[in-house]
Amino acid sequence: MKGTCLCGKVNYVTRGDFLGINYCHCKQCRKANGTAFATSAAVREEDFEVVQGHEHLAAYESTPGKKRYFCGRCGSPIYSKREGGSTIYIRLGTLDDDPIVRPEVHIHVASKASWYEIKDNLPQLDAEEGLWF
Numbered sequence: 408m409k410g411t412c413l414c415g416k417v418n419y420v421t422r423g424d425f426l427g428i429n430y431c432h433c434k435q436c437r438k439a440n441g442t443a444f445a446t447s448a449a450v451r452e453e454d455f456e457v458v459q460g461h462e463h464l465a466a467y468e469s470t471p472g473k474k475r476y477f478c479g480r481c482g483s484p485i486y487s488k489r490e491g492g493s494t495i496y497i498r499l500g501t502l503d504d505d506p507i508v509r510p511e512v513h514i515h516v517a518s519k520a521s522w523y524e525i526k527d528n529l530p531q532l533d534a535e536e537g538l539w540f
């Protein structure tokens with residue numbers, strides 16, 4: 408599958424299946440995305456590749472060892488990754504194809520925006536569990 412940033416300079420591809428999709432309501436995701444929550448798809452590191460626009464990719468270390476990568480030209484959040492981790496968390500709004508799988512869980516619900524109400528029946532976790540570490 409393919410994904411691009413808002414200005415189109417950063418292009419990435421994913422191979423293989425997504426390991427899952429979450430809605431993250433943590434404060435950092437809210438601020439990094441400017442939204443009520445971030446929608447992220449987990450993919451194995453070896454199944455993810457930035458194929459164009461490396462020179463535009465910037466990173467912000469939001470917590471020690473965890474970097475959020477974004478397009479330095481248009482500001483699109485692209486993905487996050489923990490140092491030494493083997494999973495990439497793609498910001499799903501940048502995907503240009505249908506991910507096939509659908510979001511399955513809300514995480515960090517304890518810090519969700521007061522003005523946003525979750526109206527689906529997906530599980531709600533106060534923090535992260537299992538796959539979402």
Ligand SMILES: [Zn+2]
Pocket residue numbers: 412413414415416417463478479480481482483
């Ligand atoms: Zn861009």
Ligand SMILES: [Zn+2]
Pocket residue numbers: 431432433434435436437445515
């Ligand atoms: Zn988050």
